[in-house]
């Protein structure tokens with residue numbers, strides 16, 4: 001069952017089948033069966049079906065030679081992810097483009113499937129050596145762990161948590177823009193969590209660092225896997241305790257308060273080079289709408 005108000009890249013559509021990941025013989029049998037399906041990734045882009053343009057093109061087992069990651073099963077098929085370096089087999093698209101196309105007419109679980117494939121394969125690419133002793137590591141448990149044969153350390157796939165927050169004061173919300181944004185684009189403030197922080201503490205620290213606003217109550221709203229390369233966006237709404245903004249120039253170019261009329265207007269018109277907000281791909285847009293309709 002899928003939820004229309006879930007963020008894009010959420011709602012993984014398969015049974016991840018943790019109970020069979022340790023069974024190498026069974027995984028091998030599944031990978032070489034006619035019911036195997038392979039999600040193909042090349043440099044972060046996914047191979048897509050030429051005709052539909054929004055469904056992955058699946059390889060058959062005979063074409064696979066590289067290490068693979070087991071993604072899970074649905075009622076008919078077992079799914080694996082593979083990274084290839086070279087292929088003239090079809091069209092590779094970046095995940096943002098795929099996500100926009102796939103979800104143009106409502107929620108689609110396809111971006112979630114591709115995101116998990118990309119995130120796991122990225123991690124394998126970047127963790128070939130043991131961080132403890134430097135030996136070559138080996139993939140195990142269907143690709144959900146890498147084990148060092150020398151020191152026996154187990155290395156697990158990494159997810160980087162990011163807090164993203166709609167900060168509100170009276171009838172207004174705080175949006176900021178960084179230098180690399182498109183003209184007029186304003187979005188929710190966000191930042192990586194630091195070790196030992198709670199979500200609430202990370203929200204308060206980031207908003208203080210970026211805009212010199214003190215934040216009191218913080219409420220969790222929803223989250224979004226973000227496969228660039230492997231983050232989890234933790235969406236919150238925080239109540240500001242003061243309203244005088246002082247922007248820290250390293251992080252933001254500008255930050256300001258917007259009232260509900262301005263937000264309703266930009267959602268209606270789509271915005272322009274003076275003021276626009278992120279589209280539905282971003283959790284920032286979900287938070288903005290949540291605030292608009294629930295507060």
Ligand SMILES: [Zn+2]
Nearest residue numbers: 130133148151
């Ligand atoms: Zn080691």
